[in-house]
Amino acid sequence: MGLDITTLRVTFGAVAVTLFVLFYLVSYRQTRSAYSGWWCAAIAFIFVGTIGYLLDGTPQQVWANPLANAVLVAGTVSVWAGARTLRTTRPAVVQLAAAPLLTLLASAVDDPATNTWSGGPVFLGMMALTIGLASWELWHLPASYRRVQAPLAVASGLLALLYLARCIVFLAVGQDGYVFTTYFGSATSTLVTMLLLVVVAFSAAALSAEQVASALRIRADRDALTGLLNRSGFLDVARLQTDRLARAEHPGTLILADLDFFKAVNDTYGHAAGDAVLQAFAESATTTVRSTDIVGRYGGEEFIFLLPGATVSRSEDVARSISMALRTYGAAPGLEMPTVSYGITAIEASDYDLMAAIASADRALYAAKAGGRDRAVPAPRIDRSTEAVAAEAREAGRLGSQ
Incomplete structure (x- = not known):
């Protein structure tokens, strides 16, 4: 049928x-x-x-x-x-x-x-x-x-x-x-x-x-104000990228950036102006870095970057370019963009340990702030053999004092 x-x-x-x-x-x-x-x-x-x-x-x-x-x-x-x-x-x-x-x-x-x-x-x-x-x-x-x-x-x-x-x-x-x-x-x-x-x-x-x-x-995973990755989103993506760098034994750098005297912007111009400054920095950063670089808002006025394959010298150039882009950003009349301080560390110096690299970049950022702000400071390269000798000496001294 x-x-x-x-x-x-x-x-x-x-x-x-x-x-x-x-x-x-x-x-x-x-x-x-x-x-x-x-x-x-x-x-x-x-x-x-x-x-x-x-x-x-x-x-x-x-x-x-x-x-x-x-x-x-x-x-x-x-x-x-x-x-x-x-x-x-x-x-x-x-x-x-x-x-x-x-x-x-x-x-x-x-x-x-x-x-x-x-x-x-x-x-x-x-x-x-x-x-x-x-x-x-x-x-x-x-x-x-x-x-x-x-x-x-x-x-x-x-x-x-x-x-x-x-x-x-x-x-x-x-x-x-x-x-x-x-x-x-x-x-x-x-x-x-x-x-x-x-x-x-x-x-x-x-x-x-x-x-x-x-x-x-x-x-x-996104910051609502800037559109960048938030802290948890950045850490998730950065861990995967750091693992890839480690497997390939390729270099990379991590940058922490902090807007100088940001509180003064809020106090002088209001929080709307502060939001505009954060958005301006985010846009300056994303238009400066490569598509393979990772950018996030780490918290408040602090931002974080992971640049796979980049050297510390290259990262210093990136930091200068971002600051230049921010200075020339078309903001509201009378609103002056703040300067930015950067702490930079080489990922391989921390044995591809992301959290150790962030801690190292944070110390370098503190040094940039203490040194007068509006600058990029690279973290000192860690010599693992020297660090091991120093650790053994400290441990021997501690035991000897007991």
């Missing part, structure tokens, strides 16, 4: 409506993210396109079939656009419109009044292309999405392969060929697409939940 295409399409439409309602309520209303919005649009387009095919065999198919083809392709384009927003930005308008418009044009000129498969090769090819692009985007998502991306990318990839196979067979044997009608006809493909849509939609919902969790983690 063959599959009833009309019943399958009605069922497919009902599934699409259900998924749209669930996805809208569970995902989009909670996140308001571009990704969730694109997925809601995709499901809506797929529903409308499927309903359009119910007019096959009626006088309305002359416009319904070309429109349904174009709307279905618009749905798969929306899936691609949603996946793209998780990696970069949404595609340009011309990229979004190209595939649906080409499908509409090809279907409209291929005798849609009598040909239920008008524009078939273009429609199938565009479906394969756009779903394949979505699968590629999903597979290359950032590491934070790895737990939920695989089912979504694989299901999308399988669906793309199905439409590619349909396109190839359609071109080889035609719409009435035995292989196409038996294995790749509308009934079989609608059933497979419906099953994959359920898998994709629930995976997409899980991905949306992961997006919310990722955003919450980012907010928890």
